Amino acid sequence: MRAWYFAERPEGEPTLDSFELRETERPTPRGGELLVRVRYLSVDPYMRGRMRDSESYAAPWDVGDVLRGHVVGEVVESEHDGYEAGDFVTGRGTWAEYSVLDGDGHDTTPVNPAVADLPAYLGILGMPGRTAYFGLLDVGDPQAGDTVVVSGAAGAVGSTVGQIAALNGCRVVGFAGTDEKTAWLTDDLGFDAAINYETTDDYGAALDDAAPGGVDVYFDNVGGPITDAVFTKLNLDARVAVCGQIAHYNDEQVPTGPRKLPLLIASRAKVEGLLVGDYAPRFDVARERLERWVSAGAIAHRETVVDGLENAPDAFLGLFSGDNVGKQVVRVSE
Amino acid sequence: MRAWYFAERPEGEPTLDSFELRETERPTPRGGELLVRVRYLSVDPYMRGRMRDSESYAAPWDVGDVLRGHVVGEVVESEHDGYEAGDFVTGRGTWAEYSVLDGDGHDTTPVNPAVADLPAYLGILGMPGRTAYFGLLDVGDPQAGDTVVVSGAAGAVGSTVGQIAALNGCRVVGFAGTDEKTAWLTDDLGFDAAINYETTDDYGAALDDAAPGGVDVYFDNVGGPITDAVFTKLNLDARVAVCGQIAHYNDEQVPTGPRKLPLLIASRAKVEGLLVGDYAPRFDVARERLERWVSAGAIAHRETVVDGLENAPDAFLGLFSGDNVGKQVVRVSE
Numbered sequence: 086m087r088a089w090y091f092a093e094r095p096e097g098e099p100t101l102d103s104f105e106l107r108e109t110e111r112p113t114p115r116g117g118e119l120l121v122r123v124r125y126l127s128v129d130p131y132m133r134g135r136m137r138d139s140e141s142y143a144a145p146w147d148v149g150d151v152l153r154g155h156v157v158g159e160v161v162e163s164e165h166d167g168y169e170a171g172d173f174v175t176g177r178g179t180w181a182e183y184s185v186l187d188g189d190g191h192d193t194t195p196v197n198p199a200v201a202d203l204p205a206y207l208g209i210l211g212m213p214g215r216t217a218y219f220g221l222l223d224v225g226d227p228q229a230g231d232t233v234v235v236s237g238a239a240g241a242v243g244s245t246v247g248q249i250a251a252l253n254g255c256r257v258v259g260f261a262g263t264d265e266k267t268a269w270l271t272d273d274l275g276f277d278a279a280i281n282y283e284t285t286d287d288y289g290a291a292l293d294d295a296a297p298g299g300v301d302v303y304f305d306n307v308g309g310p311i312t313d314a315v316f317t318k319l320n321l322d323a324r325v326a327v328c329g330q331i332a333h334y335n336d337e338q339v340p341t342g343p344r345k346l347p348l349l350i351a352s353r354a355k356v357e358g359l360l361v362g363d364y365a366p367r368f369d370v371a372r373e374r375l376e377r378w379v380s381a382g383a384i385a386h387r388e389t390v391v392d393g394l395e396n397a398p399d400a401f402l403g404l405f406s407g408d409n410v411g412k413q414v415v416r417v418s419e
Numbered sequence: 420m421r422a423w424y425f426a427e428r429p430e431g432e433p434t435l436d437s438f439e440l441r442e443t444e445r446p447t448p449r450g451g452e453l454l455v456r457v458r459y460l461s462v463d464p465y466m467r468g469r470m471r472d473s474e475s476y477a478a479p480w481d482v483g484d485v486l487r488g489h490v491v492g493e494v495v496e497s498e499h500d501g502y503e504a505g506d507f508v509t510g511r512g513t514w515a516e517y518s519v520l521d522g523d524g525h526d527t528t529p530v531n532p533a534v535a536d537l538p539a540y541l542g543i544l545g546m547p548g549r550t551a552y553f554g555l556l557d558v559g560d561p562q563a564g565d566t567v568v569v570s571g572a573a574g575a576v577g578s579t580v581g582q583i584a585a586l587n588g589c590r591v592v593g594f595a596g597t598d599e600k601t602a603w604l605t606d607d608l609g610f611d612a613a614i615n616y617e618t619t620d621d622y623g624a625a626l627d628d629a630a631p632g633g634v635d636v637y638f639d640n641v642g643g644p645i646t647d648a649v650f651t652k653l654n655l656d657a658r659v660a661v662c663g664q665i666a667h668y669n670d671e672q673v674p675t676g677p678r679k680l681p682l683l684i685a686s687r688a689k690v691e692g693l694l695v696g697d698y699a700p701r702f703d704v705a706r707e708r709l710e711r712w713v714s715a716g717a718i719a720h721r722e723t724v725v726d727g728l729e730n731a732p733d734a735f736l737g738l739f740s741g742d743n744v745g746k747q748v749v750r751v752s753e
Contacts, residue, residue, distance in 0.1 A: 349692030358683030
């Protein structure tokens with residue numbers, strides 16, 4: 086089978102040089118494991134962190150390792166009582182045609198085709214959906230009537246955050262990088278306002294228009310100048326969930342910017358980093374709730390599909406130029 | 420009587436030009452108020468914020484206003500049932516020989532000379548002590564065995580924070596700006612380590628020595644490069660209480676520095692601004708607890724006294740060069 090390997094550590098913006106497609110043996114599942122024929126694999130911004138040679142929230146990839154990530158596919162061989170051949174399942178796998186999944190892993194869960202197509206299980210019904218769910222509800226703690234601002238709002242996480250906020254009676258404002266994306270947010274997802282950060286000069290003025298009552302919750306996927314502007318608009322007792330900082334993932338030096346701590350005294354805002362893995366004991370709650378919302382049509386979702394395992398690195402690199410609307414996935418097999 | 424008035428708004432570092440000493444009428448207390456002969460008045464870093472022409476957590480002073488702040492003194496005329504002439508009391512007053520205090524104000528409280536001398540009621544038993552109490556215990560949430568780092572550790576707030584942390588079974592590390600101060604922290608106050616930030620080049624290396632297990636709680640009074648270094652040492656689920664940012668109070672432009680939000684994802688740290696006024700409903704709890712600790716000798720305190728109302732502006736300006744050890748007060752009358 087074919088699988089992608091980590092060929093070299095990038096400096097700054099990654100290129101295709103970091104990836105190598107090889108022919109390799111199909112892996113064999115051991116006790117408790119599943120062999121899955123991969124239908125779709127997920128590329129996610131956090132993977133940039135795994136390319137660094139330093140401990141962080143995700144263990145670094147070693148050069149020569151097979152690339153890892155979430156997949157969805159069909160069980161072809163099961164060594165776990167809960168699954169049998171022919172079942173569809175999602176979990177932590179590899180960028181490959183076949184992956185071995187831990188049947189008991191926190192991320193491993195059956196796919197219910199009645200709820201949504203397979204790619205959704207890498208997005209709204211997968212890790213990004215759970216990140217949105219816990220990040221917004223636990224860290225952001227939105228109250229009806231609050232104004233919630235989301236950066237990276239048209240991405241897999243951001244688009245879910247905004248919709249859950251709207252369900253909770255919040256005014257929702259999103260930042261995204263194309264008019265197609267901002268139209269999707271306001272026309273299809275129920276955002277109250279959306280700001281195209283590529284065509285807007287003054288983010289502060291745009292926020293004054295879009296969030297005239299100030300910002301109660303900021304869900305940050307991006308960092309950089311958008312975040313700088315939002316911090317100046319935080320209301321008393323505002324909450325900031327720091328989920329991602331994609332603007333800085335390719336920085337080789339520690340990035341600098343306006344200091345934010347002085348602003349926190351006036352606002353008494355709370356700023357908190359979040360990582361979805363911390364919520365593993367409650368993943369089932371999020372899954373059930375998200376499946377119900379999706380089934381009922383209360384929350385929409387969208388996936389951007391790149392065809393072919395051979396194009397997985399391109400799909401990953403495209404995340405940093407905002408190519409994706411909604412969740413970026415790679416179709417590996419039909 | 421004599422009183423200090425706000426003469427002009429400073430740009431950058433304040434000078435004596437912002438202050439004008441005038442002869443004025445002794446004020447008259449109305450219903451619920453007390454006329455107090457001021458013995459000591461408090462100068463505090465937050466007052467720099469009141470000199471700006473912008474809304475913040477403390478209302479701005481208008482040019483021509485009498486300067487306001489906490490005082491301690493003797494009641495000479497009472498229009499409040501709870502106090503009578505001859506009582507000693509502390510509360511919000513003015514930089515003047517006589518002040519009118521609101522007998523029902525959250526900050527107004529009788530002085531118990533059996534617990535401590537008058538100046539302590541502007542420090543450990545006053546607003547700074549309450550700030551330390553709520554900021555550390557509510558925002559910092561220290562657990563026995565945690566490492567607590569305090570900047571501005573030899574100031575009124577910081578010196579109290581470190582001692583309360585030590586009482587709670589924490590390892591305590593303080594940053595201060597002279598060897599006299601660091602010696603006070605470790606020899607008299609029970610800090611486990613203290614770093615002289617004026618004579619130390621590499622704060623990160625100094626922290627590796629002083630806090631080898633990383634930082635669980637950071638109580639920040641200062642901002643700037645000390646804070647930059649501490650943020651790189653935050654442990655998983657660390658808490659940061661942003662109490663003050665004295666390094667930036669005189670900045671005319673928005674200060675810049677290393678971006679910190681990317682660090683919060685790995686640490687899942689929580690960073691929160693605090694203002695003691697938010698805890699007004701629980702001030703009595705803090706007062707009682709702090710008086711008990713001081714009476715029992717469990718917490719030490721120190722005040723730096725400048726003599727004479729005429730020297731109050733100098734005492735205030737000295738806060739920005741770290742002239743004070745412990746609480747800076749001005750003796751107005753014997």
